[in-house]
Amino acid sequence: MSFWRQISPRRAVTDFANEWRQPNPYRWRVLGASVALTFVLMVLIIPKSQRAEPRPPDVTWITTFRPDRTDAEIVASNIENQKRKDKAKAEAEERARQRKANARALGRAMGFDVDELERQYSDDPAPTATASEPARATGER
16 A cells, blocks of 8 residues: 555656756657657557447437328318418417507507607608609798
């Protein structure tokens, strides 16, 4: 057990640093050769059978439809699904229209000019006067 007491990673790093600091014109060449030789040995020693390709992922297919459906069944299912989507879209548009009507009623009850506010804050660009329409007179000259 006394052998293991004398081994210390801190002392090993300190000894290596002391050796590295001593003047030696060949230290970088020796380090490069050591790294290159280690790399070459690893490439030569490790057989190609141990260099495994990454495994392809295991794909689990989740099927919600019968695999033996006919084309007519698929078309009928698609039509039914499209009808459900159209109905849901119409309901959402109706809810949006009702929300907008409620907001207008609330604005009018609070004394706001909701038409002006809607024009001011709409996403549509403001209408511009064309050459055929006369421009409004603002009274400024």
